[in-house]
Amino acid sequence: MSKEGVTALYGRDTLSELALHLQAVSKTFGGLRAVDGVELAVRPGERRALIGPNGAGKTTLFNLIAGALPASAGRISLFGTDVTGMAQHRRAALGLARTFQITNLFPTLTVLDNVRLAAQARTADRFAMLRPVSGFADLQARAREALAAVGLDDRATSRVRHLSHGEQRQLEIALALAGRPRVLLLDEPTAGLSQAEAGHMTALLRGLDPAITLLIIEHDMDIALEVARHVTVLHYGRVIADGSCDAVRADPTVREIYLGA
Amino acid sequence: MTSRRALLAGLGTALVAGMVAPLLSAYPLTLLTQVAVVAILAMSLDVLLGYTGLPSLGHAAYFGVAAYAVGILATDYKRGFLTCLLAGLLLATLTAALFGLIAIRASGTYFLMITLALGMVVWGLAFRWVSMTKGDNGIAGVPRPELPLPWSLAAPLPFFYLTLAAAVLAWALLGLLVRSPFGLSLMGIRESESRMRALGYNVWLHKYLAFVIAGAFAGFAGVFWAYYNGFVSPVDVQLVTSVETLLMVALGGPGTLAGPALGAAVIVFLKNFVSVYTKRWLLILGAVYIGVILFAPRGVLGAFRRERR
Numbered sequence: 001m002s003k004e005g006v007t008a009l010y011g012r013d014t015l016s017e018l019a020l021h022l023q024a025v026s027k028t029f030g031g032l033r034a035v036d037g038v039e040l041a042v043r044p045g046e047r048r049a050l051i052g053p054n055g056a057g058k059t060t061l062f063n064l065i066a067g068a069l070p071a072s073a074g075r076i077s078l079f080g081t082d083v084t085g086m087a088q089h090r091r092a093a094l095g096l097a098r099t100f101q102i103t104n105l106f107p108t109l110t111v112l113d114n115v116r117l118a119a120q121a122r123t124a125d126r127f128a129m130l131r132p133v134s135g136f137a138d139l140q141a142r143a144r145e146a147l148a149a150v151g152l153d154d155r156a157t158s159r160v161r162h163l164s165h166g167e168q169r170q171l172e173i174a175l176a177l178a179g180r181p182r183v184l185l186l187d188e189p190t191a192g193l194s195q196a197e198a199g200h201m202t203a204l205l206r207g208l209d210p211a212i213t214l215l216i217i218e219h220d221m222d223i224a225l226e227v228a229r230h231v232t233v234l235h236y237g238r239v240i241a242d243g244s245c246d247a248v249r250a251d252p253t254v255r256e257i258y259l260g261a
Numbered sequence: 262m263t264s265r266r267a268l269l270a271g272l273g274t275a276l277v278a279g280m281v282a283p284l285l286s287a288y289p290l291t292l293l294t295q296v297a298v299v300a301i302l303a304m305s306l307d308v309l310l311g312y313t314g315l316p317s318l319g320h321a322a323y324f325g326v327a328a329y330a331v332g333i334l335a336t337d338y339k340r341g342f343l344t345c346l347l348a349g350l351l352l353a354t355l356t357a358a359l360f361g362l363i364a365i366r367a368s369g370t371y372f373l374m375i376t377l378a379l380g381m382v383v384w385g386l387a388f389r390w391v392s393m394t395k396g397d398n399g400i401a402g403v404p405r406p407e408l409p410l411p412w413s414l415a416a417p418l419p420f421f422y423l424t425l426a427a428a429v430l431a432w433a434l435l436g437l438l439v440r441s442p443f444g445l446s447l448m449g450i451r452e453s454e455s456r457m458r459a460l461g462y463n464v465w466l467h468k469y470l471a472f473v474i475a476g477a478f479a480g481f482a483g484v485f486w487a488y489y490n491g492f493v494s495p496v497d498v499q500l501v502t503s504v505e506t507l508l509m510v511a512l513g514g515p516g517t518l519a520g521p522a523l524g525a526a527v528i529v530f531l532k533n534f535v536s537v538y539t540k541r542w543l544l545i546l547g548a549v550y551i552g553v554i555l556f557a558p559r560g561v562l563g564a565f566r567r568e569r570r
Contacts, residue, residue: 092461
C-alpha cells in the first residue's frame with residue numbers, strides 16, 4: 001500500500017499512534033531482494049495476519065521488525081518511535097516480543113526458569129546478583145501467570161527438552177507473554193502441530209489480551225483468518241494485497257498465486 | 262531443594278577437610294592448601310565455561326596478574342595482606358575489564374583463540390618486562406601474610422585454614438551469583454543467545470559482566486597462590502595453567518561449581534603423585550581428558566546428577 005493509501009485509511013492524525021509502521025522497508029541479501037519496499041501500518045490492539053507462500057519474505061520481515069537483521073532501506077517505527085537503527089534488546093524494551101518459527105527455547109533449563117528469564121528481561125532485577133531467583137516473588141507470579149495462560153502450569157519443573165513439540169510451541173507463546181509485550185510477533189505458532197493442537201493454539205491466541213497488538217505469520221490461511229480480521233499478503237518480498245479477509249480472499253492476484261485457484 | 266543439598270555437601274566437604282587437616286603431615290597439607298586455592302580459580306572459570314558457555318583459554322592471565330601484584334607489593338614494597346589483596350583483585354578486575362572489551366565480541370572457537378592470544382600477551386609481559394617482573398627468574402621470597410590473629414600464618418595449618426575460608430567464601434558468593442536472576446540470564450545466554458536478544462537482554466553486557474566477575478575471582482585465587490607458593494613466575498600465567506584450569510572444569514562437571522572444585526582436587530593430586538614417577542605428566546592429563554569426554558561428557562559430578570523429567 002502506498003503512503004497516501006495508509007494515510008487515507010487511518011487518517012493523518014492517527015499515523016503517529018500506529019503500534020507498528022513500516023515505510024518502504026527493504027532487505028537485500030546480495031542480489032536477492034527478500035523484502036522489497038514493504039509498507040505496513042498496524043493499529044494498537046489490531047490482529048493482523050501476514051500470509052504468503054514459502055520464501056515470500058515473511059520471516060525476514062519479522063527479523064527486520066524485531067531487529068535481528070538490519071534493514072537495507074526504509075523506516076520502521078514502533079508507537080511513533082523510529083526504531084530502524086535500534087538494537088534488538090532496545091526494541092524489546094519498548095514492548096516488542098516475538099516467537100520463532102523454529103522453536104527457540106532454553107532446552108536444559110526448567111519450564112519455570114524459561115519463563116522467569118522472559119519475566120525478568122525488562123526489569124532491573126535482571127542484574128540482581130546476590131539473591132536467589134526464587135526470592136523474587138513478583139517475577140515468580142508473572143512467570144506462573146504466563147504459564148497458566150498457555151496451560152503449562154503443571155509442567156513448571158520439567159526440563160524443556162523433555163516437553164512434547166506441542167508443549168514447546170505453547171512455551172514459545174508463554175515466553176513472549178511473560179515480558180508483557182505491547183506488540184507481539186508470532187511466527188507460525190502452529191508450525192508442526194497436529195490439527196487438535198493447532199485448534200488449541202488458535203483458541204489460546206483468540207483469548208489473548210485485546211490490548212496486545214498481534215502480527216501473526218501463518219501458512220494455513222484458515223487459521224490465520226480465525227485469529228485476524230485484517231490480512232496482508234506478501235509475495236516475493238512485496239505486499240500484493242492488504243485488506244479485510246473477504247477482500248483478500250476475493251482478490252484475483254491472491255487467488256492465483258497463493259490459493260492456487 | 263537441590264541448592265540446599267549442594268549447600269550441605271559443600272559445607273560438609275569443607276568441614277571434613279578442616280577436621281582432617283591437623284592430622285596430616287606437611288606434604289599432604291601443602292597439597293590440600295593448593296587444592297583450596299586452585300579450586301577458587303576453577304570455580305571462577307566455571308562461571309564462564311559452565312554457566313555462560315564461554316570457553317576461555319586465557320584464564321591464567323587474571324590469576325597471574327593478581328599473583329604478580331602480590332609478589333611485587335609484598336617483596337619490594339613490603340605491603341601488608343589487605344593492600345596486596347585489594348591490589349591483586351583490582352588489577353585482575355581491570356585486566357578482565359580491558360580484555361573483555363576485546364574478547365566478548367567473538368564467540369565459540371574465535372572466543373577461545375582471542376582469550377588464548379590475550380593470555381599470551383600477559384605471559385609475554387611476565388617474561389619480558391624484566392624490570393617489573395624479574396622475567397624468567399620470577400619473584401621469590403613472597404612472605405606468608407601477617408594478620409592480627411592469635412596464630413601465625415607462617416605455619417602451614419593456619420595458612421591452610423585461611424585458604425579454606427577463602428575457597429568457601431568464593432564458593433558461597435559464586436553459588437549465590439549463579440542462582441540469582443543474573444546467573445539465570447547467563448544460563449539463558451549459554452542455551453540461546455538469539456532468544457535472549459529477542460526477550461530484550463543486552464547479551465553483550467551480560468557476557469561482559471560475567472567475564473569481569475570471573476576475572477575478579479581468578480584474581481582472588483591468584484592472591485592466595487602468591488602467598489601459598491612464595492614464588493611468582495611466568496609459569497603461573499602460561500597457557501598450560503589455563504588449560505589445566507579448563508580441564509578441572511570439564512573433568513568435574515561444568516555448570517556445577519562444586520564439580521570444578523572437585524576437578525581441581527583430582528588434577529592437583531594426580532599431578533603431584535604422577536610427576537614423581539614420570540615427566541610426561543601432560544600425557545597423563547591428556548589421557549584423563551579423553552577418558553572424561555568419552556565416558557562422562559558432563560563431567561564427574563554431571564554424570565552423577567540425575568535430572569527430573
